[in-house]
Amino acid sequence: MARVTGAVATLIALALRAVALPAEADSTTSSQPRCVASKISCLLPKGATLESVTAVPDGGSYGEGAKDIAYPVVPTGLPELCAVIVKVTSSPTSSYHFGLFLPSKWNSKFLTVGNGGFAGGINWLDMAPGPHYGMATVSTDLGHNSTTTDLSWALNNEEARKDWGWRAIHGSVEIGKQIVQGYYKKAAKKSYYSGCSTGGRQGLKELQLFPDSFDGLLIGAPSYYVTHINNAVTKVGIYNLPVDAPNHIPYTVFPYMADEIVRQCDALDGLADGIIQSPELCNIDFSAMACGTSANATWCLTPPQIQTARNIYGDYRFSDGRLIYPGLTPGSEDQWWILLAGTEPTPFGVGYQKFFLTNNPDWDWRTYNDSMVTLAERTDPGQPTAIDYDISAFKRRGGKLIMYHGLADGLVATKGSDWYYNSTVSALGGLRNTRDFFRYFQVPGMQHCLGTTVDAPWSFAGASQPGQLGTGAWSVPGFADAGHDAMLALQDWVEKGREVDQIVATTWRSSLDPGSGVLRQRPVCPWPQKAVYKGRGDKDAANSWSCR
Numbered sequence: 001m002a003r004v005t006g007a008v009a010t011l012i013a014l015a016l017r018a019v020a021l022p023a024e025a026d027s028t029t030s031s032q033p034r035c036v037a038s039k040i041s042c043l044l045p046k047g048a049t050l051e052s053v054t055a056v057p058d059g060g061s062y063g064e065g066a067k068d069i070a071y072p073v074v075p076t077g078l079p080e081l082c083a084v085i086v087k088v089t090s091s092p093t094s095s096y097h098f099g100l101f102l103p104s105k106w107n108s109k110f111l112t113v114g115n116g117g118f119a120g121g122i123n124w125l126d127m128a129p130g131p132h133y134g135m136a137t138v139s140t141d142l143g144h145n146s147t148t149t150d151l152s153w154a155l156n157n158e159e160a161r162k163d164w165g166w167r168a169i170h171g172s173v174e175i176g177k178q179i180v181q182g183y184y185k186k187a188a189k190k191s192y193y194s195g196c197s198t199g200g201r202q203g204l205k206e207l208q209l210f211p212d213s214f215d216g217l218l219i220g221a222p223s224y225y226v227t228h229i230n231n232a233v234t235k236v237g238i239y240n241l242p243v244d245a246p247n248h249i250p251y252t253v254f255p256y257m258a259d260e261i262v263r264q265c266d267a268l269d270g271l272a273d274g275i276i277q278s279p280e281l282c283n284i285d286f287s288a289m290a291c292g293t294s295a296n297a298t299w300c301l302t303p304p305q306i307q308t309a310r311n312i313y314g315d316y317r318f319s320d321g322r323l324i325y326p327g328l329t330p331g332s333e334d335q336w337w338i339l340l341a342g343t344e345p346t347p348f349g350v351g352y353q354k355f356f357l358t359n360n361p362d363w364d365w366r367t368y369n370d371s372m373v374t375l376a377e378r379t380d381p382g383q384p385t386a387i388d389y390d391i392s393a394f395k396r397r398g399g400k401l402i403m404y405h406g407l408a409d410g411l412v413a414t415k416g417s418d419w420y421y422n423s424t425v426s427a428l429g430g431l432r433n434t435r436d437f438f439r440y441f442q443v444p445g446m447q448h449c450l451g452t453t454v455d456a457p458w459s460f461a462g463a464s465q466p467g468q469l470g471t472g473a474w475s476v477p478g479f480a481d482a483g484h485d486a487m488l489a490l491q492d493w494v495e496k497g498r499e500v501d502q503i504v505a506t507t508w509r510s511s512l513d514p515g516s517g518v519l520r521q522r523p524v525c526p527w528p529q530k531a532v533y534k535g536r537g538d539k540d541a542a543n544s545w546s547c548r
Contacts, residue, residue, distance in 0.1 A: 070121030075128035077472030107134030114199020117148030161382030196220030237345025326415030335410025406446030
């Protein structure tokens with residue numbers, strides 16, 4: 001199979017991209033007479049300060065470059081727009097910024113985009129598709145400037161945690177809409193959201209607290225259960241430590257394990273194509289990986305290593321059986337390095353314990369035990385956890401929600417989204433009462449938020465996806481329509497009542513290069529349906545598949 005090194009779109013990769021272009025200098029043009037400080041500053045409420053206004057010409061670029069540590073890549077090829085940066089005082093000891101793109105050709109819609117991990121920075125690259133759609137678009141830095149794995153800003157700072165947890169998003173939405181109404185002399189008719197991982201969590205939290213904020217949300221791989229998942233990733237990391245112990249599996253072995261899991265589990269969905277579509281049917285035969293078998297000449301797992309693998313796939317539960325967080329899915333092994341390659345557990349976990357829970361930068365991960373979960377549940381620093389599953393208020397006002405998750409995600413366990421959706425279904429009284437406004441799509445072969453190592457179709461204009469295809473990319477290159485673009489499909493559902501019964505995902509011969517030519521397209525189906533090959537026609541063509 002083709003394994004694309006670097007194609008995985010982890011929050012780490014999104015935060016550490018280093019290629020950046022300089023931002024455009026503050027300016028204005030005669031074609032944008034409203035794009036001046038004097039006409040925008042008067043639109044701001046008390047506590048908000050205008051920091052910059054920039055008129056961007058058609059085909060121009062805008063961003064903050066290296067100054068924006070988490071999101072240094074500057075989008076290019078923008079439509080004509082006005083770029084605004086605002087600072088908001090959120091408490092006597094905290095503040096946040098947000099950026100706003102105000103396109104000259106506006107379609108009366110408003111879009112908010114999310115962030116990643118614990119990163120602080122305005123997500124300009126994810127904002128860029130918004131103006132191409134015709135939407136005014138906003139993103140916030142969440143009140144700090146840091147990479148996704150740097151949590152030191154949260155030490156003894158509950159106000160900053162609140163900004164990250166929910167307050168900066170909500171304030172940016174409220175003030176952003178106010179600016180839009182004043183700038184265009186009319187209010188936005190529809191409001192949308194797009195975010196993945198932490199961005200997914202942010203959208204769900206806003207929806208739960210303020211059901212009137214958005215008419216439609218596109219939510220990817222949400223790390224919504226903060227009190228549990230950020231403890232679970234420490235627990236998972238400990239399974240594979242210390243590195244000199246017999247139980248440790250070197251990260252160089254993970255790709256070999258991935259190949260073996262595909263060999264065992266691929267055909268269970270009815271078609272041997274290198275893509276695992278039904279990981280829930282996979283009963284892993286660890287004996288095929290065990291040392292002493294003839295199948296593995298270059299690698300194998302010892303009994304202690306096999307137990308480590310079982311632990312990673314297994315659910316994290318308390319001794320009384322209570323589920324804390326589900327384990328990783330068969331097919332996710334190519335991304336295990338994120339949680340399991342270091343000499344200590346991932347900063348997504350250890351940083352949370354140090355800077356959110358214990359307020360102790362010297363806290364030792366070796367002391368971790370289940371009391372960390374109990375402490376997190378009691379305090380939920382910053383109140384980011386989004387587990388209010390009764391979202392009937394959002395349903396009553398006509399809101400629509402699309403959630404998706406890659407079945408090969410090795411960072412945020414796919415089964416966590418299964419848990420979220422099933423909990424919502426239960427809270428609302430069954431699938432029939434849920435499916436009319438909330439649909440959940442599992443994406444075979446897609447990793448965290450985007451990307452694939454098994455040539456699986458993964459691109460459908462979810463959060464962060466267009467930016468991985470180029471600084472000027474938006475939608476799905478060559479397929480900017482509601483059949484292939486989830487944001488356009490969401491808008492059609494909200495505005496025209498067209499239910500989203502499938503979304504066609506795309507991948508290319510070189511999976512991050514649309515110029516290499518389309519390799520595969522397949523429908524992604526709303527749970528509990530799956531894409532099924534019709535038994536005839538090109539297996540790489542979407543019309544050879546149906547949702548059943």
